[in-house]
Amino acid sequence: xxRHVNAIAGRLSLRPxxxxxxxxxxxxxxxxxxxxxxxxxxxxxxxRSEFPAVTDFEREFPSVCFALATGVGKTRLMGAFxxxxxxxxxxxxxxxxxxxxxIYIMDESHRYRASAGVRAINELKPILGLELTATPFVETSxxxxxxxxxIYDYPLGKAMMDGFAKEPAVVTRKNFNPAGMxxxxxxxxxxxxxxRLHESVKDEMVExxxxxxxxxxxxxxxxxxxxxxxxxxxxxxxxIVPLRAAHARILIEQSIGRGLWRLPYGRRTGxxxxxxxxxxxxxxxxxxxx
Numbered sequence: 001x002x003r004h005v006n007a008i009a010g011r012l013s014l015r016p017x018x019x020x021x022x023x024x025x026x027x028x029x030x031x032x033x034x035x036x037x038x039x040x041x042x043x044x045x046x047x048r049s050e051f052p053a054v055t056d057f058e059r060e061f062p063s064v065c066f067a068l069a070t071g072v073g074k075t076r077l078m079g080a081f082x083x084x085x086x087x088x089x090x091x092x093x094x095x096x097x098x099x100x101x102x103i104y105i106m107d108e109s110h111r112y113r114a115s116a117g118v119r120a121i122n123e124l125k126p127i128l129g130l131e132l133t134a135t136p137f138v139e140t141s142x143x144x145x146x147x148x149x150x151i152y153d154y155p156l157g158k159a160m161m162d163g164f165a166k167e168p169a170v171v172t173r174k175n176f177n178p179a180g181m182x183x184x185x186x187x188x189x190x191x192x193x194x195x196r197l198h199e200s201v202k203d204e205m206v207e208x209x210x211x212x213x214x215x216x217x218x219x220x221x222x223x224x225x226x227x228x229x230x231x232x233x234x235x236x237x238x239x240i241v242p243l244r245a246a247h248a249r250i251l252i253e254q255s256i257g258r259g260l261w262r263l264p265y266g267r268r269t270g271x272x273x274x275x276x277x278x279x280x281x282x283x284x285x286x287x288x289x290x
Contacts, residue, residue, distance in 0.1 A: 002026045004088040008080050015164065017154040018077045021066045024051075024152050025081060025130070029089060032062060034128040047151070056148040060122045063129025065149050067136035069156040072164060074132040078105040081130050095124060105130070163268050166277040171197065194241035194280045200273075239278045 005026050009019045031050060032043035043062045047054050057063045068074055082105075085091040094105070121129070136153070137144040159165045171193065178186055268275045 002084075002088055004084055008083050008087070012076060012080050012083075014076070014080060015073060016162070017068060017072050017152075017159075018080065020154075021068070021077055021152055022080050022084060024066075025084060026088070028064065028151075029085075034062065034085075034089070034091075036127060038062065038127070051151045053153075054149050054151050057129075058147065058149050059129055061126050061129060063131060063149060064151040065131040065133065065136055065147050067133060067147070067150050067153045067155070069154060069159040069165070070134040072154060072159055074134075078130075078132065081105075085128075091127070095126065105132075166268075166275055167272075168279060169276050170279045170281050172281060190241050190280045194239050194278070197278045197280070198239045237277065238274075239280065241280045 005019075005022055008014070009022060012018075014022065027050065028047060032038070032046040040057065040060065040062060044054070044057055047062070047064065051064075054064060066074075066077070068077070082094055085094075131147075131149070134156070136147040136150050138147075156165065160167065173189075173193070181189075
C-alpha cells in the first residue's frame with residue numbers, strides 16, 4: 001500500500017468507502033501507470049484483469065467511475081484523489097469544471113455522457129479520468145443504460161446498512177386513494193401531513209436540531225425548485241414533501257438520497273425519530289417503497 005494512501009486517509013478522515021476508492025486508484029496507477037501516449041487498450045486489459053466490471057473506458061483515454069451513494073462524500077474523495085496523484089505521482093495539472101454552485105471534477109458524471117460533452121473532454125487529451133456519481137447510468141427513451149467503466153460501486157442501500165444514512169420511511173395515509181382528487185388537493189394534503197410529521201418529532205433535543213445550521217435561525221421549512229438533486233447540504237433534514245412527481249429515476253434517487261445521508265451528529269443516534277427521514281408520497285407510495 002502506497003504510504004500516501006494512509007497519510008491522506010488519516011489526514012482527511014476518510015470513511016471506509018472513500019478509503020477503498022483511494023486504494024483502488026493507487027492500484028490502478030500500479031497496473032496501468034498514467035502517462036502521456038499510453039496504450040488505452042492495454043490499460044483497459046490491465047484494469048479489467050483485476051476489476052472485471054470495467055468493460056470499456058467509454059472515452060478516448062483511461063477513465064473509471066466510482067459510483068458512491070449521495071452523501072458518502074464524493075467531494076472530499078475528489079480532494080483525496082488530487083492529493084494522492086500530486087504527492088505520489090507528481091501530477092500538478094487538474095481540470096476542475098464548476099458550471100454552477102456545485103463543483104464537478106467529473107462529479108455527477110452522468111451529465112457528461114452526451115456526445116458533445118464527451119468530445120470536449122476528449123479534446124483535452126487527459127492522462128486519466130476519474131468519474132464520480134451516485135447514479136451510474138444514463139436515462140434514454142429505452143430505459144437506463146448503465147456505465148461500462150464502474151470500478152467501485154457503493155450504493156445507497158450499502159450506505160444505509162453501514163450507518164452513513166438515515167432510515168427511510170415512505171409515508172402515506174391508511175387506505176388512501178388519490179382517484180378523483182385534483183393534483184392541488186393532493187399537494188395540500190401532503191404539505192399538511194409533512195408539517196404534522198415535522199411537529200411530531202420535536203421534543204427539546206430535536207427542536208434544537210431542527211434549526212437550519214445556526215442557533216439563531218428560526219427557519220424550519222425550505223421550499224425548493226429542483227435544488228435537492230445536487231449541492232444542497234443541511235444536516236438536520238427530517239421530512240421531504242415532493243410536490244411534483246419525479247418521473248426520472250435519477251431525480252427520484254438523488255432527491256431522496258439528499259435527505260437520507262444527512263445525519264445530525266455524523267452517525268445514527270439510536271433515537272428512531274432522529275435517525276429517520278419521512279418522505280410524504282401519497283400519490284406514488286408504491287413506487288417509492290423498494
